[in-house]
Amino acid sequence: MIDIDIYTAVGFVGMACIIGAYGYLTWKEDPNPYILHGTNLAGAALLTVSLLIHTNWPSLVLEGFWAAIAIWGLAKALRSRRTQT
Template identity: 40%
Template sequence: MTFDLANVIGLIGSALMVIAYAYSNMAKILNFILFNLLNLIGSLLLLYSLTVHFNMASLALEVVWALIALIGLAKALRKGETS
């Protein structure tokens, strides 16, 4: 694997998603906006990476992940929920 820009961006996206997962398991009160925003940004960064280094299974997963994060973010923003 070369450390080109696409791979670096993909790694940052992966890190954001891992941070979101850890946060959801460690937080006493979950901020749904933050949680879904981290997941959305992470999946979008990974989707960018996948446009350069294509993998169909990963692309499908990241599209679904981004859609779920968008729905969760919209729901949290609509309700004004931060926790």
């Protein structure tokens, strides 16, 4: 039997968020950027929690970039919303 601690479980939830966001992007004709980037950011944050305990440096760096891109996407969506109103 595999022993899964809380940090691994949190990592699995983060992984599900990122996969879900990618599926959402592929499925929707016009995806909501707040859902897309917010879910990616949540996933990156949750995976980072897991990776801080079970360190895998390449994956930790990847999550940093993933989070930065998600934040950039959210900021871009906010700027776009402001110019439309």
